[in-house]
Amino acid sequence: MKCDEISPLLVELKEGTISGENQALAEQHIATCAKCRADLVLIGGAFEALRVSVDEEVPTHYFTNLLPRVRQRLDERDVKKFGFVLPEWAQRMLAPASAIGVVISMAALFVLLNPTYDTTQSPLMQIVSQFPKDEIEGVVDMANYSPVIARTSEIHRGILEMSPNPSQVSRQLERQFLDDEVNHGHRLSTFLAADITFDDINDDEVDSIIDRLKETTL
Amino acid sequence: MNQISDLDLITEFKEGNDKAFNHLVLRYQEKIYWVVRRLLSDHDEADDVVQDVFVKVYHSLHSFKGDSSFYTWLYRIAINLSLNELRRKKTRKTFSFDDAVMQHESHDALPLEQMERKEQTRLIKEAIEKLPERQKKVFLLRYYEELPYEEIAKILKTSVGGLKANYFHAVKKIGEYVRNEMR
Ligand SMILES: [Zn+2]
Numbered sequence: 001m002k003c004d005e006i007s008p009l010l011v012e013l014k015e016g017t018i019s020g021e022n023q024a025l026a027e028q029h030i031a032t033c034a035k036c037r038a039d040l041v042l043i044g045g046a047f048e049a050l051r052v053s054v055d056e057e058v059p060t061h062y063f064t065n066l067l068p069r070v071r072q073r074l075d076e077r078d079v080k081k082f083g084f085v086l087p088e089w090a091q092r093m094l095a096p097a098s099a100i101g102v103v104i105s106m107a108a109l110f111v112l113l114n115p116t117y118d119t120t121q122s123p124l125m126q127i128v129s130q131f132p133k134d135e136i137e138g139v140v141d142m143a144n145y146s147p148v149i150a151r152t153s154e155i156h157r158g159i160l161e162m163s164p165n166p167s168q169v170s171r172q173l174e175r176q177f178l179d180d181e182v183n184h185g186h187r188l189s190t191f192l193a194a195d196i197t198f199d200d201i202n203d204d205e206v207d208s209i210i211d212r213l214k215e216t217t218l
Numbered sequence: 219m220n221q222i223s224d225l226d227l228i229t230e231f232k233e234g235n236d237k238a239f240n241h242l243v244l245r246y247q248e249k250i251y252w253v254v255r256r257l258l259s260d261h262d263e264a265d266d267v268v269q270d271v272f273v274k275v276y277h278s279l280h281s282f283k284g285d286s287s288f289y290t291w292l293y294r295i296a297i298n299l300s301l302n303e304l305r306r307k308k309t310r311k312t313f314s315f316d317d318a319v320m321q322h323e324s325h326d327a328l329p330l331e332q333m334e335r336k337e338q339t340r341l342i343k344e345a346i347e348k349l350p351e352r353q354k355k356v357f358l359l360r361y362y363e364e365l366p367y368e369e370i371a372k373i374l375k376t377s378v379g380g381l382k383a384n385y386f387h388a389v390k391k392i393g394e395y396v397r398n399e400m401r
Contacts, residue, residue, distance in 0.1 A: 008382035011389055042393030043386075046345075049396045050361065053339040058251070058261065066251075067243050068274045 001029055006036050014043045224288035241277065243272050247291065249363070250296045256358050257300040259343055267303050271296045286372060293363075293373045297355055304351075332344055338396075345395035349388055356381050357388035 009026040012018035018026065030036050222241070230238035250271055255264035274295055282291060349357060359370045360381075367378045374381070 004383070007386040011382070011386050039390055042390050042397065044393070045397055046389045047336050049342055049392070052335055053342040054335055055252075055262075056255075056339070056343075058255075063247055063251070066247050066268070067240055070242075070243060070269050070276075073269050073273050074276055141253035187265075 001025060003029075003033060003036055006030075006033075007039065010036060010040050010043055013040065014047050225284055225294050228279060228282060228284070228288065239276055242275070242288070246292055247272075249289075250292065253358060253364065254291065254300045256346065256362060257297070257354065258303060259347055262363050263302075263303060267296075270299050274299070289350050290369070290372045293359070297373070299352060301355075341396050341399050342392065344399075345392040348395065349391060353384050353391070356384040357392075361389075367394035 006026055006029045009018060009022050010030075013023065013026055032041060224245075229239050229366065230243075245361040247268070251264060251268050252265045254271070255364065258264050258267065271292070282288070289375055308324060344391065346357065355374060356370060359365045359373065360367070365373075367381050371378050
């Protein structure tokens, strides 16, 4: 067997999780391979140091106070971001629509940032092209009111920040988008929450991005 | 009462019971805290990110469909927000006075065994900080969270084979670091 195949077994050997069959395999290999023998020593040393090391401390009552602080953040955030709090039903109604908006404005951004991007090759573009144009504009308009769209703007800003190689970034985002959301049937907002966050957004910047998006023809 | 499943709580939340969210926070706050803390290795930064995680969860829970388990989803959010913070930190590269003081803190007053523990703890922390991102994630989930490879594969969306290799390299690097620093 090759060293690469043995390596994971070395860890299992030191963990004590190895099967009898694999143990025989590993020991046979180690007997004749100096490299893997040395690796085994290192792994043993790591586990020993890990065993001795202690977890660092958490301030007293931290976990008792966390929930109230999260709650406070939630209250502040609602008021700060929008100046008013949308009723729950309205937020829920906006969520799927704005998820579409996320895709559309992402797609628009690809065009903005990559004039030479071959849209026919892009599965995202193919999806976006199925939406009627007025619907697209409507969704982009809603941007100012929806919390999910606010997160879209964070993505936009992230892409802009990550220039000068936006095409690579866009492609990466696009791939994740499709993998995570479309293929697995999640809502797009799940993706937003899970994979991308950036600093609080500057309102002027958002406005200018939205303006640019509106000017873009898909 | 402790037996209510995550999914039931999420359903209650979606149906308008805002308090169901509290139960989820209380249930997972420690696990999430430690994942984040070990990734960021600083309590105050971890605290900020942990709050961000739960704020994100609150706002995204309505769109959580339950295709993956809640905690897989939650871990993924926590890891990604932590890594974003790490990247931001790297670009800022500020030097804090507190760190400088901490590093020169005297160990003289401690008994020998405790000193060794403290030294090992410091070495482990540094070794983990130096791991490449991917290996770091795998290591933390496997070693500290004691998750089976199958679960880690779901969280990180990857194959079990690759994870085992990542874990091996992570442990080996930690071993190398500890050995070199102890010389
Ligand atoms: Zn070998």
